[in-house]
Amino acid sequence: MCSLRSGAPLIVFFSPTDTDAVSSSVLAGVQDGCAPPCLSDNAPGDPTAKPPQDRERRSRRRGLVIEYESDSIDPKTSRWEPQSWERQLENIREMRKNKDAPVDQMGADKCFDRDATPKVMRYQVLMSLLLSSQTKDQVTSAAMEKLRGHGLSPENILHTDDKTLGELIYPVGFWKVVKPVVSTTRYTQPCKVFYQSKDPDAASLKMFLQSKVKYIKQTTELIVRQYGGDIPDSVAELVKLPGIGPKMAHLIMDIAWNKVSGIGVDTHVHRIANRLKWVKKETKAPEETRVALESWLPRELWSEINWLLVGFGQQVCLPVSPCCSDCLNQGVCPSARRGRSKAKAQNKAQ
Structure with missing residues (x-):
């Protein structure tokens, strides 16, 4: 059996005299993709075949193209990978091993009722992610707790009026942490982050009721009417639901x-991937970042990477004033290096 790599044609060159000298026994069994079935102009045993000395001599060599079953991989093109990504990933794992970030306690995988039926559990996962858009885990978790106390099933939500539903999820999108949040891990000093916030006014509340509540009701109606009370089991179907985008769909599937x-x-994965240069060129949107990451990151890491980077972004690699001095990736992070270089340049200028 041949062990040639699939992906691109193999070019085999023979001169006219070479092809005449190759015996049919050498070429036996080549129809499986290792070589063409016959390299001569005439089939073996053909009485009309001309002797080698009477054939037209050609000065150039002949190229024989052998096609493989798969053309998906080009061996001439090596897959791009960011520098030091494996070391950076191991450092992030080390910093995340305590599992003490908000996502570890209040993420979407913690917000559903584990005693509910499988259909209801899946529905609650979808609802928690639907509510989590542009909302902190603490706020989403509080809203989900109130919804579960009310009865978070498709049938019960459809029988709940919009006003009651709005009151149950009222904090989502409005209440934010107004006191300093101290991020402390074994590897970092306390890092304070302040969030500015104000109570919602009547106009904001009205807009809220017209968005989140509408999405919840419309999505639930579709789940009951089109999917028999269960959530869709494919990304293509999930993104058809109101308020569900690719990020949520992939997390729901997982x-x-x-x-x-x-x-x-999400915003954390998008930000950190660009800071670590895990994308070949800077990306502007999370979906663009997803495509860039999936082009090189091994598939067995796809599930873990969201959880790792979200918690890392909540505790260390913050949106503003990241705790670079306490990060294990300080020496291998391109963004941190730029910061130190800039600081050195400023010191020299002074």
Whole structure:
């Protein structure tokens, strides 16, 4: 059997005299993709075949193209990978091993009722991710707790009026932490982050009721009417639901269906991937980052990477004033190096 790599044609060159000298026994069995079935102009045993000395001599060599079954991989093109990504990943794992970030206690995989039926559990996972858009885990978790106390099933939500539903999830999108949040891990000194916030006014509340509540009701109606009370089991169907985008769909597939369909890229994953240069060129949107990451990151890491980077972004690699001096990746992070170089340049200028 041949062990040639698939992906691109193999070019085999023979001169006219070479092909005449190759015996049919050498070429036997080549029809499986290792070589063409016959290199001569005439089939063996053909009485009309001309002797080698009477054939037209050609000065150039002949190229024989052998096609493989798969053309998906080009061996001439090596897959791009960011520098030091494996070391950076191991450092992040080390910093995340305590599992003490908000996502570890209040993420979407912690917000559903484990005693509910499988259908209801999957529905609750979808609802928690639907509510989590642009909302902190603490706020989403509080809203989910109130919803579960009310009865978070498709049938019960459809029988709940909009006003009651709005009151149950009222904090989502409005209440934010107004006191300093201290991020402390074994590897970092306390890092304070302040969030500015104000109570919602009547106009904001009205807009809120017209968005989140509407999405919840419309999505629930579709789940009951089109999917028999269960959530869709594919990304293509999930993104058809109101308020569900690719990021949420991939996370739903992972948490609710235990199927890895892609990387869930939120603002933390998007920010950190660009800071670490895990994208070949800077990306502007999370979906663009997802495509870039999936082009090189091994598939077996797709599920873990969201959880790792979200918690890392909540505690260390903060949006503003990241704790670079306490990060294990300080020496291998391109963004941190730029910061130190800039500081040195400023010191020299002074």
